[in-house]
Amino acid sequence: MIKNFRTVPNIVFGKGCFYQLDNIIDKRRQYTDSWVAFLVDDVFVATELESRIPQHDDDLLIWVNVDDEPKTTYVDRLTLEVHNHSRTLPCAVIGIGGGSTMDLAKAVSLMLTNSGCSHEYQGWDLIKNQGIYHIGIPTLSGTGAEVSRTTVLTGPERKLGINSDYTVFDQVILDPNLIKDVPGLQRFYTGMDCYIHCIESLQGTFINTFSRAYGEKALELCRNVFLDDEPESEEKLMMASYFGGMSIAYSQVGACHALSYGLSYILGTRHGVGCCIAFDYLEEFYPEGVKEFREMMKRNYINLPRNIISRVNEEQLEKMISVALSLDPLWENCLGKNWKEIMTREKARSLYLKM
Ligand code: NAD
Ligand code: ZN
Secondary structure (H helix, E strand, O other): OOOOOOOOOEEEEOOOHHHHHHHHHHOOOOOOOOOEEEEEEHHHOOOHHHHHOOOOOOOEEEEEOOOOOOEHHHHHHHHHHHHHHOOOOOOEEEEEEOHHHHHHHHHHHHHOOOOOOHHHHOEEOOOOOOOOOEEEEEOOOOOOOOOOOOOEEEOOOOEEEEEOHHHOOOEEEEOHHHHOOOOHHHHHHHHHHHHHHHHHHHOOOOOOHHHHHHHHHHHHHHHHHHOOOOOOHHHHHHHHHHHHHHHHHOOOOOHHHHHHHHHHHHHOOOHHHHHHHHHOOOOOOOHHHHHHHHHHHHHOOOOOOOOHHHHOOHHHHHHHHHHHHOOHHHHHHHHOOOHHHHOOHHHHHHHHHHO
16 A cells, blocks of 8 residues: 555745744634633743744743753643643644644644544554644654654653654644854754755665655755755755655655664653664664765864763663664655664664664
8 A cells, every 4th residue: 555645735845934823823714712822931931932833822832841852741730731721622733842842732733632642653654633823833853753654652661753644734834034053063963864864765675756856855955954964954955854754754754763762762862862872873874864964074163972871770771772663654764674683673773882
């Protein structure tokens, strides 16, 4: 069966387009008591962006904290907070922030219309009811969360997305001005998430013309941003993230993402930096990509964290390996159908021990 892939139906792109948000939401406010839930990264408390959020009287603004990447328990608490705000459901849920905040907004939108706890929906196509209309507004670029059909959550068992057609945003607003003040290190790590999406997609066995078309363009844009220091780099990075997301949506990520999920689950390593840490040791699988990645690190004065595995005990290392190796499609994309013969537990262990 060929994948029938849902995309974001409405997109605004351009410097300053954030101001159109009020207008876009207005179309959803059909009744006098219609209200909106804004989930905004608390890094924007008392900033200029705060004053530009088009909050009306009955709206709810929740400052979300993403010091830790989203957990299912946090999604459930936020969902309750939104429920408690009114007897009616909001007419829109809006996520303003990086991949973590956008994922929280996606998950809350789904959990408002699906009963139970969010961890029950981690997996593929388990969501039964359409979520609340939701809008994603990235303030960091690279994850592709603005276009993907997943919201990545850490649950009681493992880090796994709620993957469904309902997860996809109904609208995204891509305003390059929103990413221009991101600190350099964060910009690099999240940007490299996109670079690695491209490499893993293009080098993978699942590659096809659709994914290649997006992946090659995204890769070119990443090079413009991280190697050539070109002007308009915010616009390019924003489109790279979008295209990189489109590329993996029709193929898959690979070894680097699988290993980074283990790091994240046990050590709480954040996605961007975790991918960079893992990728630096994957020369044997992605020789050209790793070489270019190191060049990008050099040009951007990045020193990766090292020896992070020294903090891990034997039991944790075993769990890390299990988390990574449970991601069958990622390994199959990277190494082919017989991946288990190549990526044994011993091999995964030896890779982790280098990190
Ligand atoms: P993030 O959202 O976790 O944010 C990282 C840090 O940057 C936070 O401290 C945040 O407050 C801060 N920040 C955000 N915007 C900022 C700005 N404009 N200026 C200054 N600081 C800012 O970072 P991320 O790399 O965008 O997202 C990583 C998350 O995305 C992980 O939870 C990962 O699992 C998830 N992810 C999701 C998908 C998907 O398809 N849904 C894909 C890849 C990654
Ligand atoms: Zn990623």
